[in-house]
Amino acid sequence: MDRIRTIDYHCSFDNSLQKAKCFIAGGNELRPLLVALHTWSYTYEQDCTGYARYCLDNNWNFIFPHFRGPNWTPPACGSDAVVADIADAVAYMKHAAIVDNDRVYLIGGSGGGHCSLLMASRRPDLWTAVSAWCAISDVAAWHDQCVERERGYAEHIEKACGGDPSKDASAREEALKRSPLTYMGSASRVLLDISTGIHDGHDFAGRNGSVPVSQSFNAFNALANPADRISPEDVDFITKEQKIPEKFGPPEADPAFAKNPVLFRRQSNLARITIFEGGHDCLPDAGLEWLARQHRKKAPDWTKGKPAAGGKMELGQ
Amino acid sequence: MENIPTIDYHCSFDRSMQKAKCLIAGGDTPRPLLVALHTWGGTYEQDCSRCVRYCRDNNWNFIFPSFRGPNRNPASCGSDAVVADIADAVTYMKHASCVDNDRIYLLGGSGGGHVALLMAARRPDLWTAVSAWCAISDVAAWYDQGVERGRSDYPGHILKICGGDPSRDPQARADALRRSPLTYMGGASRVLLDISTGIHDGHCFNGRTGSVPVSQSINAFNALAAPADRISPEDAAYITNAQKIPEKSGVPETDPAFGKNQVLFRRQSNLARITIFEGGHDILFDTGMEWLARQDRRKAPDWSKGRPVCADASELAR
Numbered sequence: 001m002d003r004i005r006t007i008d009y010h011c012s013f014d015n016s017l018q019k020a021k022c023f024i025a026g027g028n029e030l031r032p033l034l035v036a037l038h039t040w041s042y043t044y045e046q047d048c049t050g051y052a053r054y055c056l057d058n059n060w061n062f063i064f065p066h067f068r069g070p071n072w073t074p075p076a077c078g079s080d081a082v083v084a085d086i087a088d089a090v091a092y093m094k095h096a097a098i099v100d101n102d103r104v105y106l107i108g109g110s111g112g113g114h115c116s117l118l119m120a121s122r123r124p125d126l127w128t129a130v131s132a133w134c135a136i137s138d139v140a141a142w143h144d145q146c147v148e149r150e151r152g153y154a155e156h157i158e159k160a161c162g163g164d165p166s167k168d169a170s171a172r173e174e175a176l177k178r179s180p181l182t183y184m185g186s187a188s189r190v191l192l193d194i195s196t197g198i199h200d201g202h203d204f205a206g207r208n209g210s211v212p213v214s215q216s217f218n219a220f221n222a223l224a225n226p227a228d229r230i231s232p233e234d235v236d237f238i239t240k241e242q243k244i245p246e247k248f249g250p251p252e253a254d255p256a257f258a259k260n261p262v263l264f265r266r267q268s269n270l271a272r273i274t275i276f277e278g279g280h281d282c283l284p285d286a287g288l289e290w291l292a293r294q295h296r297k298k299a300p301d302w303t304k305g306k307p308a309a310g311g312k313m314e315l316g317q
Numbered sequence: 318m319e320n321i322p323t324i325d326y327h328c329s330f331d332r333s334m335q336k337a338k339c340l341i342a343g344g345d346t347p348r349p350l351l352v353a354l355h356t357w358g359g360t361y362e363q364d365c366s367r368c369v370r371y372c373r374d375n376n377w378n379f380i381f382p383s384f385r386g387p388n389r390n391p392a393s394c395g396s397d398a399v400v401a402d403i404a405d406a407v408t409y410m411k412h413a414s415c416v417d418n419d420r421i422y423l424l425g426g427s428g429g430g431h432v433a434l435l436m437a438a439r440r441p442d443l444w445t446a447v448s449a450w451c452a453i454s455d456v457a458a459w460y461d462q463g464v465e466r467g468r469s470d471y472p473g474h475i476l477k478i479c480g481g482d483p484s485r486d487p488q489a490r491a492d493a494l495r496r497s498p499l500t501y502m503g504g505a506s507r508v509l510l511d512i513s514t515g516i517h518d519g520h521c522f523n524g525r526t527g528s529v530p531v532s533q534s535i536n537a538f539n540a541l542a543a544p545a546d547r548i549s550p551e552d553a554a555y556i557t558n559a560q561k562i563p564e565k566s567g568v569p570e571t572d573p574a575f576g577k578n579q580v581l582f583r584r585q586s587n588l589a590r591i592t593i594f595e596g597g598h599d600i601l602f603d604t605g606m607e608w609l610a611r612q613d614r615r616k617a618p619d620w621s622k623g624r625p626v627c628a629d630a631s632e633l634a635r
Binding site for chain 1: 501504542588614617620
């Protein structure tokens with residue numbers, strides 16, 4: 001991991017320099033680029049081994065940007081600055097490395113999943129494929145869900161939005177601007193894989209999952225054909241009961257999810273949703289194995305994956 | 318025929334001026350752009366009045382480029398010059414009019430369907446959605462199909478275009494590959510692509526002999542569909558030869574936009590859809606445009622059935 005360096009790169013939003021962890025692939029051939037995103041309360045210094053290891057092993061370019069750090073200030077949390085910073089991170093890598101433009105990937109979980117969905121919809125031109133884990137798609141709804149479950153994230157959102165979005169109109173406006181759902185249709189031209197553990201949003205395995213699975217379902221539904229959408233009743237049932245309605249039947253096993261078997265999966269247009277046995281978790285190798293198979297000049301590859309080496313990564317706060 | 322201005326525009330491929338028919342929408346708000354493509358033997362002077370009428374009625378921008386005219390020589394028929402000319406036509410319109418970049422559409426049938434698929438695959442960045450009717454997706458296979466059916470016209474054109482017989486001469490075969498949408502089809506995976514054909518195309522029907530077997534459309538769809546959604550080679554052969562849909566496929570939902578040319582088979586996968594309708598080598602202009610009009614780059618694809626429109630089949634010209 002000592003090949004991962006810290007760099008400063010130029011951010012066009014405010015002409016500032018922002019930090020990132022980065023790895024430049026060796027050789028002079030075109031290589032894929034992975035942009036990975038830290039979670040809600042973190043910075044570019046979060047442990048990114050789960051993502052970086054794959055890039056080192058496969059000689060991929062890698063960047064792990066700061067994008068304004070923890071989500072409790074207005075410049076952070078899906079602001080225009082965040083969107084510009086992540087786009088600039090791609091631009092930086094295209095200058096610093098030999099990037100295969102047909103294979104530019106984005107991955108993130110939790111708060112990083114939030115920004116993954118946001119970037120898929122606000123800058124669909126940048127990505128071949130995006131993998132979002134346990135993502136927040138609606139900041140205002142998540143605020144209310146956090147209040148209900150007495151989670152501190154509600155307070156972060158109030159700081160980022162300048163008020164309580166459930167009470168204050170301008171804070172609500174802010175929350176909308178920072179919510180992927182507001183722009184979701186624009187992600188219709190990006191391959192988007194949305195995954196979440198079924199127990200997220202509940203106490204599970206000694207941890208308190210913070211993001212209800214409905215947040216992922218709503219993002220998928222915004223991109224799916226009417227016939228492929230998951231009904232509000234089914235979303236409710238799955239979110240509350242942590243169970244898949246029997247009528248759906250068992251999905252095909254995906255070896256990439258080995259210890260966290262797939263419980264429900266649906267694909268429509270260029271989006272897919274996967275609910276797996278687990279909580280507020282990301283399976284980086286399953287995500288990366290899928291991303292690696294996508295190419296802008298080829299039809300999407302939705303087939304099941306190879307057995308993935310790595311385990312799950314519990315998503316940080 | 319509706320009279321609209323002829324313009325000359327700059328083509329970057331060889332710095333030539335090429336001709337097009339063109340219509341500029343009124344007002345100063347961004348309006349959609351429709352690029353329509355002439356058929357195999359046509360030019361920018363072909364009758365494009367159905368498109369013109371639609372664009373006038375809806376205040377759309379419209380261009381109908383020449384793209385090197387009839388497919389009789391190497392410069393035409395899906396060459397690099399053709400691809401560049403059509404891209405330049407879009408650029409021209411973006412300068413000459415106020416174009417809504419989220420609503421840029423491409424429509425063509427037969428030889429125009431060939432180039433519509435080719436542009437979807439080679440320049441997917443240009444289009445919100447593409448509607449290809451009775452399209453040729455594989456020029457070499459189409460040559461063989463023409464020879465097999467004893468056609469005196471198209472195989473001869475392909476010999477001139479490719480500089481030889483693509484079924485025998487490797488160089489001509491390579492050339493036919495370069496002009497074939499199938500070669501690049503995966504590149505169209507990020508474009509909304511609606512592929513339609515009459516089931517009787519490729520056969521004698523209504524006193525006409527349709528020139529493009531349905532398999533040409535099915536193969537383009539299969540290249541973009543998820544494995545489970547592809548039409549098997551056996552089913553493709555049955556549909557193409559028997560002019561019937563296998564019973565197991567069931568009856569598709571009626572689409573009012575197809576009027577009396579009812580939909581016999583329809584499948585959608587990823588961003589592509591195939592529709593096989595009761596008809597021959599035909600295009601339903603208003604049906605195509607009605608679907609295109611509902612697509613917007615900032616919205617999820619709209620695959621729902623259409624409104625009733627004038628669904629008279631227009632026989633595709635040579």
